[in-house]
């Protein structure tokens with residue numbers, strides 16, 4: 306077992322780093338003590354404290370097969386469908402508490418990098434990349450670190466490829482190769498939690514062509530590496546009195562500017578291997594979209610609870626007031642609907658042929674993320690529908706103590722006689738915070754674009770879905786299987802990864818081995 310840190314130890318561990326972080330136009334002296342980052346530190350801290358709680362540790366920790374050590378779930382390489390399900394549940398659980406706890410990005414990236422390292426080795430008949438990655442992984446696990454994901458480049462003109470950009474720094478690239486390592490420059494535009502992570506995992510954000518080889522790189526960089534500057538936003542709504550949730554929990558995002566940052570070879574997972582770049586991007590995206598499903602389900606749980614409380618505080622029981630019940634059922638359907646895609650993606654997950662680690666099913670992962678990306682706006686609408694206008698019209702918290710107005714407001718703004726006024730306004734402010742404030746907008750935009758924009762998911766769904774098999778199915782039924790042209794595009798995509806030469810499963814094979822029934826004596 307590695308020495309797992311508590312949230313306090315995590316915060317203290319950041320004091321060993323001296324990153325260059327700007328916030329609202331000023332240099333941050335100490336990230337660990339910066340009030341504007343406190344909600345972010347608190348949220349990441351939950352992932353540490355949960356792993357130490359005996360009742361949660363089966364979910365929040367896992368045994369790393371390559372070392373035999375128990376590590377934080379968010380640093381673990383998935384080895385089974387059960388691992389994927391546990392990760393999904395773990396993400397949901399931490400997001401019920403924090404809204405967004407960021408650290409699962411670390412796990413998504415580690416899993417994808419392990420896969421690409423093994424793929425490069427297999428292509429070259431070597432073992433070097435696996436060994437280098439595992440050595441890095443074990444070090445990260447032993448030190449119980451949090452790693453930020455620096456994937457989304459600034460990208461410049463979206464219609465042009467990296468090498469066509471007017472400004473080369475629109476994408477992070479290899480600026481120089483040295484005997485001891487590489488020197489990288491360029492900009493990653495959006496990095497969640499950037500100021501308060503220990504290291505950044507730098508990865509390409511797209512498929513690269515041969516001309517883009519300099520931009521195809523994957524490496525690990527300590528957050529205080531010379532030449533790295535983070536320009537960050539506050540995490541959540543620190544210090545705002547009415548922000549009942551997001552003055553405690555939230556995430557900062559940062560622009561990461563690399564200016565001739567030196568990376569030694571033992572931290573370079575690939576550099577210049579353009580033909581492996583798309584594999585890493587798409588596999589990371591699949592892991593991460595699977596995690597996004599758990600994250601937004603945790604957020605959905607908060608809206609379901611707060612929506613029901615608001616109905617009650619207003620004097621209604623949604624069970625008997627049918628139009629409110631319909632809205633609540635819609636909210637439940639949305640949340641559990643996309644979560645079910647996460648469960649399906651876990652159950653239909655498969656071992657990656659290179660590394661043997663487990664990948665969530667890409668079609669279900671992408672459908673789940675696509676659903677939540679668009680339905681987040683419905684979730685907010687429903688929260689507003691059942692709550693009423695008070696969510697944005699309630700006088701601010703200072704009025705709660707104004708001798709001229711407080712007593713009168715608490716009389717006239719009370720609704721259900723059984724629910725105290727202060728509980729009603731607390732619920733209302735909680736809902737404002739999550740759905741109608743700056744933070745509410747943040748949850749919308751991270752749901753829509755975080756992990757990739759909807760168009761990227763649609764592309765992945767179409768690319769991975771076995772439409773060809775479905776065409777053949779119908780042709781067989783119609784007795785029209787007459788066009789045997791292998792160049793025919795519509796039938797090309799036939800269950801990739803299933804029933805395939807890689808030996809995943811044959812038609813009719815059971816998908817999962819049924820669990821053995823317990824004897825009646827065990828069923829207490």
Ligand SMILES: Cc1cc2nc3c(=O)[nH]c(=O)nc-3n(C[C@H](O)[C@H](O)[C@H](O)COP(=O)(O)OP(=O)(O)OC[C@H]3O[C@@H](n4cnc5c(N)ncnc54)[C@H](O)[C@@H]3O)c2cc1C
Pocket residue numbers: 410454455456457458460463464495496497498558747750751754755756757758759760761
């Ligand atoms: C809160 C938040 C946190 C995030 N955290 C991280 C993080 O930790 N790490 C990280 O790496 N990234 C992170 N992201 C970035 C996220 O992955 C991107 O926002 C997403 O990939 C979209 O990229 P973009 O924001 O640059 O939008 P754009 O690329 O500008 O997209 C805008 C629109 O243009 C379309 N578009 C873009 N390019 C093309 C094209 N070539 N052809 C056709 N249409 C195109 C898109 O589909 C979209 O509809 C985060 C994002 C948010 C909002």
